[in-house]
Amino acid sequence: MQxxxxxxxxxxxxxxxxxxxxxxxxxxHRFIKDKKLLEKLNFEAKQDAVCFLPESSRLYVxxxxxxxxxxxxxxxxxxxxxxxxxxxxxxTSLYISQDVEHSTRAIAEGFxxxxxxxxxxKSKKSKSNIERIYISTESYNKSIQFKTSSLVSAIQxxxxxxxxxxxxxxxxxxxxxxxxxxxxxxxxxxxxxKYGLEYNVLNVNALKEEKMEAMxxxxxxxxxxxxxxxxxxxxxxxVATISLVGKGLTYDSGGLSLKPSDFMVTMKLDKSGASxxxxxxxxxxxxxxPIEVHGFLAMAxxxxxxxxxxxxxxxxxxxxxxxxxxxxxxxxxxxxxxxLCYAQQEVKSxxxxxxxxxxxxxxxxxxxxxxxxxxHSSALKHSLFQAANNSGELVGTxxxxxxxxxxxxxEIADVCNIGSSRYGGAITAAMFLDKFIEKxxxxxxLHIDIAGxxxxxxxxxxxxxxxxxxxxxxxxxxxxxxxxxxxxENNGS
Numbered sequence: 001m002q003x004x005x006x007x008x009x010x011x012x013x014x015x016x017x018x019x020x021x022x023x024x025x026x027x028x029h030r031f032i033k034d035k036k037l038l039e040k041l042n043f044e045a046k047q048d049a050v051c052f053l054p055e056s057s058r059l060y061v062x063x064x065x066x067x068x069x070x071x072x073x074x075x076x077x078x079x080x081x082x083x084x085x086x087x088x089x090x091x092t093s094l095y096i097s098q099d100v101e102h103s104t105r106a107i108a109e110g111f112x113x114x115x116x117x118x119x120x121x122k123s124k125k126s127k128s129n130i131e132r133i134y135i136s137t138e139s140y141n142k143s144i145q146f147k148t149s150s151l152v153s154a155i156q157x158x159x160x161x162x163x164x165x166x167x168x169x170x171x172x173x174x175x176x177x178x179x180x181x182x183x184x185x186x187x188x189x190x191x192x193x194k195y196g197l198e199y200n201v202l203n204v205n206a207l208k209e210e211k212m213e214a215m216x217x218x219x220x221x222x223x224x225x226x227x228x229x230x231x232x233x234x235x236x237x238x239v240a241t242i243s244l245v246g247k248g249l250t251y252d253s254g255g256l257s258l259k260p261s262d263f264m265v266t267m268k269l270d271k272s273g274a275s276x277x278x279x280x281x282x283x284x285x286x287x288x289x290p291i292e293v294h295g296f297l298a299m300a301x302x303x304x305x306x307x308x309x310x311x312x313x314x315x316x317x318x319x320x321x322x323x324x325x326x327x328x329x330x331x332x333x334x335x336x337x338x339x340l341c342y343a344q345q346e347v348k349s350x351x352x353x354x355x356x357x358x359x360x361x362x363x364x365x366x367x368x369x370x371x372x373x374x375x376h377s378s379a380l381k382h383s384l385f386q387a388a389n390n391s392g393e394l395v396g397t398x399x400x401x402x403x404x405x406x407x408x409x410x411e412i413a414d415v416c417n418i419g420s421s422r423y424g425g426a427i428t429a430a431m432f433l434d435k436f437i438e439k440x441x442x443x444x445x446l447h448i449d450i451a452g453x454x455x456x457x458x459x460x461x462x463x464x465x466x467x468x469x470x471x472x473x474x475x476x477x478x479x480x481x482x483x484x485x486x487x488x489e490n491n492g493s
Contacts, residue, residue: 001115002132003108003159005151006091010136015091017057019078023095023140024065031093031140034058048077048461057087066097066140068106069392075110076462083115083128090130094139100146102390104154105161107135109392109473112162114462118173160286161476165469168279172272172455172467176251180224181299184248184274188229188297191278195285198232202342212338214317218331219300221308224250226300228339230346231278233285238292239486243349244281244475245339247332247356248274248299255302255328256310269455269467270332273355274299276450276471283476291479294347298339302331314413318342321435324413332358333429334417337436344438351380352445354433355471361425362398362449368456370394371470374430375446384446387478392461393470394453398427400434408432448474 006013010031020031022045027035034053038060043051045062047070052059059082063074075092082090096103111133119125135155137148171179171187185201192199204225207216212228219226249270253259259267274297281295309315313325315334318341323334336354343352362372373381373395381397388395407419407428415435419428430447437445453470456463 001112001128001130003111003155004132004134005137005148005155006134007137007148009138010091010093013091013134013136015089015134016087017059017082017085017090019075019090019092020058020060021063021071021074021092021095021140022060023063025062029140034060048073050077050081052081063095066095066103068097068099068102068390071095071103072106072110072392073461075107076114079111079114079130080459080462083130086129088129088131089134090132091134091136093136094151096139096141096144096146098144100144101150101154104151105158106392108155108158109162110462112158113165116166116169116464118169118464118466120174157287160283161473164279164283164286165472167282168272168275168469168472169467171275171278172269174268176268176301179268179271180250181219181227181248181301182224184250184271184278184297184299185227185229188231188278191282191285192231197281197285198234200230202228202230210318210342211316212318212342214315214323214334215298215300215338217309217313217315218255218302218334221255221305222301222303224301226335228342229297229299231281231295231297233281233289233291233293235288235290235292237290239290239483240350241292241294241347242479243294243296243343243347243352244277245296245336245343245352245354246274246277246298247336247354247358248297249332249335250299250301252302252329252331253304255304255331256308257327257329258304259329266455266457270357271299272357272450272454272467272470276355276469276475279469279472280475283472284479289479290483294343294349296339296343298335300335302328317436319436321415322413324410324416326416327418330418330429332356333432336433340433340436344441349441350444352437352441353448353475354445355448355450357451357454358449359426359429359451361429363452365398365426366396366452368452369460370396370452371474372426372449372452373397373446374400374427374449376400377443377446380443380446383481384474384478387481388474391473391477393474395474398430400431401427404428405431
């Protein structure tokens with residue numbers, strides 16, 4: 001599906017169907033052509049509500065305002081509604097605010113993310129007939145000034161970001177039979193070959209040499225052995241160096257602390273953190289961002305066998321910290337512990353972010369649609385909040401609390417891999433990870449628990465059933481803000 005900016009009025013563009021966005025339920029705007037009929041049909045034009053008029057081939061969709069996420073959602077709802085029709089071409093106008101570039105990107109992202117389908121395992125594929133979407137330069141708000149070239153550039157950026165997000169959706173939606181740790185290594189290698197990324201992979205022997213006992217323990221009961229993939233984008237004169245660490249459990253049975261059967265379904269989602277890092281790396285190199293970015297994909301499969309690690313085991317992580325295992329289903333933090341240690345050993349970073357579907361407790365705290373931010377730096381958390389507003393992803397902060405430290409205290413080791421209370425589980429999991437962040441890096445690190453939005457078994461906004469690609473747009477938005485901030489500081493000096 002192609003999206004094109006056309007420097008013409010909407011009425012002068014030929015297309016099979018027209019999309020009209022109703023802003024704030026206002027049916028008096030000049031774009032509205034069927035007011036009486038819409039009123040007769042009792043169309044209230046609430047956010048994401050659609051009304052298709054077949055006699056005029058016009059689809060109306062509601063948006064509560066002109067903010068980026070509202071428009072992104074509206075365009076997603078429109079493309080979802082029209083995907084079952086036979087239209088090959090669509091057209092719409094510009095619905096933008098003063099931030100022209102991000103507004104235009106929101107329009108395109110809504111279309112590209114909303115049109116995503118995953119039907120690899122269906123015998124009958126549901127291919128959309130939509131080939132092109134034309135966006136007229138006729139704007140909803142006549143007073144906003146812009147250059148057509150800036151719109152074209154914004155569309156191209158949106159395509160890269162949406163493609164990366166949809167790649168992550170594909171990976172997460174793929175079954176554990178078809179996607180193993182080795183599968184991620186192969187994908188990463190192909191990406192490195194296409195774009196010239198640096199690539200390295202640590203197999204079992206290399207993990208042993210690095211003394212990554214925690215990660216090895218999680219993966220040793222599986223026939224699919226654990227791997228740690230390191231991708232690096234190294235432009236000349238980068239504005240900063242960033243390390244991204246992703247939890248990549250291609251399947252999580254719970255190990256000997258076996259999950260109930262209902263809870264095992266959807267556990268292909270447990271690779272969402274590493275998948276997000278992969279998608280971010282794909283977009284970073286495609287956009288050639290002036291940031292040095294290192295992606296660490298910690299891949300394993302948590303299974304059951306005679307050699308599985310056990311509750312009561314004590315593991316020694318890469319940094320020498322000993323870990324009492326009380327629950328083998330709290331395995332993601334073990335994988336991340338070693339991966340974070342390795343990332344800090346290999347790269348001197350200005351920022352460190354880890355992404356993981358780490359805890360069900362985070363979903364209880366924030367709901368299905370919101371990622372949890374945890375760390376020591378209030379400034380860094382605030383910058384992620386700002387980036388989230390532009391990206392359309394939702395984030396919430398869960399604060400560290402010294403009173404919770406005692407919940408991961410162990411009487412026989414340095415730390416326990418699970419809290420002694422059911423309460424505050426997302427925070428105690430992050431506090432566990434904090435044990436593996438070097439003192440000099442405490443203020444540089446943020447843990448992002450994407451357990452809520454990464455995989456949802458219903459359609460929401462422009463996200464279909466299944467994987468959403470959570471984390472990709474959030475981090476790319478944050479990187480963009482960092483680049484802008486650095487350029488301003490350099491110009492000021």
